[in-house]
Amino acid sequence: xxxxxxxxxxxxxxxxxxxxxxxxxxxxxxxxxxxxxxxxxxxxxxxxxxxxxxxxxxxxxxxxxxxxxxxxxxxxxxxxxxxxxxxxxxxxxxxxxxxxxxxxxxxxxxxxxxxxxxxxxxxxxxxxxxxxxxxxxxxxxxxxxxxxxxxxxxxxxxxxxxxxxxxxxxxxxxxxxxxxxxxxxxxxxxxxxxxxxxxxxxxxxxxxxxxxxxxxxxxxxxxxxxxxxxxxxxxxxxxxxxxxxxxxxxxxxxxxxxxxxxxxxxxxxxxxxxxxxxxxxxxxxxxxxxxxxxxxxxxx
Numbered sequence: 001x002x003x004x005x006x007x008x009x010x011x012x013x014x015x016x017x018x019x020x021x022x023x024x025x026x027x028x029x030x031x032x033x034x035x036x037x038x039x040x041x042x043x044x045x046x047x048x049x050x051x052x053x054x055x056x057x058x059x060x061x062x063x064x065x066x067x068x069x070x071x072x073x074x075x076x077x078x079x080x081x082x083x084x085x086x087x088x089x090x091x092x093x094x095x096x097x098x099x100x101x102x103x104x105x106x107x108x109x110x111x112x113x114x115x116x117x118x119x120x121x122x123x124x125x126x127x128x129x130x131x132x133x134x135x136x137x138x139x140x141x142x143x144x145x146x147x148x149x150x151x152x153x154x155x156x157x158x159x160x161x162x163x164x165x166x167x168x169x170x171x172x173x174x175x176x177x178x179x180x181x182x183x184x185x186x187x188x189x190x191x192x193x194x195x196x197x198x199x200x201x202x203x204x205x206x207x208x209x210x211x212x213x214x215x216x217x218x219x220x221x222x223x224x225x226x227x228x229x230x231x232x233x234x235x236x237x238x239x240x241x242x243x244x245x246x247x248x249x250x251x252x253x254x255x256x257x258x259x260x261x262x263x264x265x266x267x268x269x270x271x272x273x274x275x276x277x278x279x280x281x282x283x284x285x286x287x288x289x290x291x292x293x294x295x296x297x298x299x300x
Contacts, residue, residue, distance in 0.1 A: 142210030147263030195230030236282030
């Protein structure tokens with residue numbers, strides 16, 4: 001007996017034809033998939049979340065926007081619409097990431113103690129505490145804050161480089177990067193690890209003062225950071241994914257991105273955003289995600 005194939009039904013064929021008619025980008029499909037997975041996750045825990053309607057409303061609005069702009073682009077194609085379709089999933093990361101804070105305790109209680117103890121066992125100390133204690137100089141703190149901020153240089157710089165100089169791979173890059181973000185956010189939604197900056201009390205969670213980038217990063221953390229997403233480190237994982245992509249497709253950028261990456265690795269622990277084991281987890285996750293995208297021919 002043959003298995004049931006939804007696409008074999010007349011309704012299924014009409015749905016697939018309608019979906020294809022919008023000519024969605026890969027990153028738009030990935031965003032819709034993330035919306036669907038997280039909506040199902042929220043539905044499973046209905047009754048345990050406050051303002052559940054708001055989470056659904058944002059998802060409905062995001063999906064509606066994707067289809068509307070794709071439809072508009074099909075009938076009135078323009079460079080502005082092309083930019084809007086690709087930048088919208090990037091903008092929405094500012095909502096999806098902090099949102100994980102609201103439902104990452106649905107399955108497990110806070111897991112910071114486990115990761116803190118793992119650091120102590122593996123390294124004989126708390127690296128996130130000892131690093132800044134041993135090097136409290138303002139110039140070094142500024143270097144670390146710059147390294148953490150360089151995450152944005154590497155990510156946005158690569159996307160912009162591809163947009164202006166390698167249009168043939170820009171959609172591939174955006175799909176890889178945003179799809180990887182979604183994978184990290186799904187992990188954060190299940191495993192509640194806040195990191196030393198939230199788990200430790202003052203003064204243990206304080207970082208030595210720096211200069212310009214210190215102020216910039218502290219401002220960004222005050223308005224955008226939530227006690228979520230410490231393990232595995234998405235800063236490390238995403239940057240490694242971008243670095244591998246650069247090495248394969250934009251090698252002229254590699255010599256500039258690689259030193260920034262090594263500074264970023266150190267900075268995640270220095271500014272107490274992550275335990276050292278989070279960094280290791282981010283490296284492993286970054287490699288595995290890139291291989292996953294390659295395995296299923298999503299990007300190559």
